[in-house]
Amino acid sequence: MNKKIKNIGLFTSGGDSPGMNAALYGIAKVAEINGIKITGILKGYEGMINGDFSPLKSSDLKKMVHRGGTLLKTARSKRFLTIEGRKLALKHLQENNIDALIAIGGDGTFKGLLTFSEICDIPFIGIPGTIDNDISGTDYTLGFDSAVNTAIENIDKIKDTAESHNRVFIVEVMGRDSGYIAIHSGLTTGADAILIPESGKDFIYLLDKVKNYDSEDAFLVVVSEGDEIGAELVSSKIKEVNPNVDLRITKLGHVQRGGNPSALDRMLGIRLGVEAVKSLLQSKKNVMVGILNNQLHLTPFNEMVKQHQVNKELHELLELFGK
Ligand SMILES: Nc1ncnc2c1ncn2[C@@H]1O[C@H](COP(=O)(O)OP(=O)(O)O)[C@@H](O)[C@H]1O
């Protein structure tokens, strides 16, 4: 075991996701047991650039394990995209004697670490935290399960009113370029159509179905947000083929990012957090800790990619239930 690590810097970056605090707790707990100091860096790369560092204790994080959001706050940082920003971040890491970094974020955050590794040679470990579930090297990202549960809870309520009025309802869920939330929440609420950014066929199925829709029942469409689809576009296409429909749109928006993490996300956070510290103690660097087939798994940052495809089985389900 490598005992040289004395002070791990921790930060959360990109969109927050339920389960981030549980991961921070897991990290702090196992670090303390191994006599390693933990330093929190506020607001992701922005805090690193601003020198916003403060010590963390597992006793503080224990109180946050059930809470959504992130105790460390998070941000997207334009300055970190510049070499000047990254040099400033490096200076502050050195001044604070940080000898390893654990980042919780999405693929953008890990790309940032990869770029940072050109000038900073301390070990980095990543934990996948995004509600979008669009990172390879892990079956689930932190926050996805909670976000889907929030979406389902709300869609169930929309169904009650949709069915009472025999209305067409379009519910837009998050995932700029990822359909995982839409597929999971759409299938499990019995949606009549599910539209995701990764597929083109689902539009054809929707229009085929809706052109014969006779307002004798509710018609539920779950669609991912995004430039190429989104609720407005779907609404105008439906009206083109069936102009008389009584249609309403609900955008679930940021409500999907908040709330207490599900049991699954809390456990995932703790497991990934503990494994991140263990990986550092085993001299691992520049890897993301994930879960594949319920086993902990490490993926090098340079092999980790944003997933632009949902897996084959989900695609088949989408086709089956889209018809
Ligand atoms: N190629 C890159 N080089 C340096 N920093 C990057 C790069 N890509 C992303 N980042 C940093 O990572 C931050 C988080 O990325 P973002 O895509 O917003 O969220 P996420 O990590 O959730 O995907 C960005 O705001 C930026 O500061």
Ligand SMILES: O=P(O)(O)OC[C@H]1O[C@](O)(COP(=O)(O)O)[C@@H](O)[C@@H]1O
């Ligand atoms: O909070 P913002 O900046 O409006 O971002 C919204 C986006 O963040 C997400 O919730 C999560 O994105 P990341 O976790 O990849 O940053 C997307 O689903 C959504 O499109």
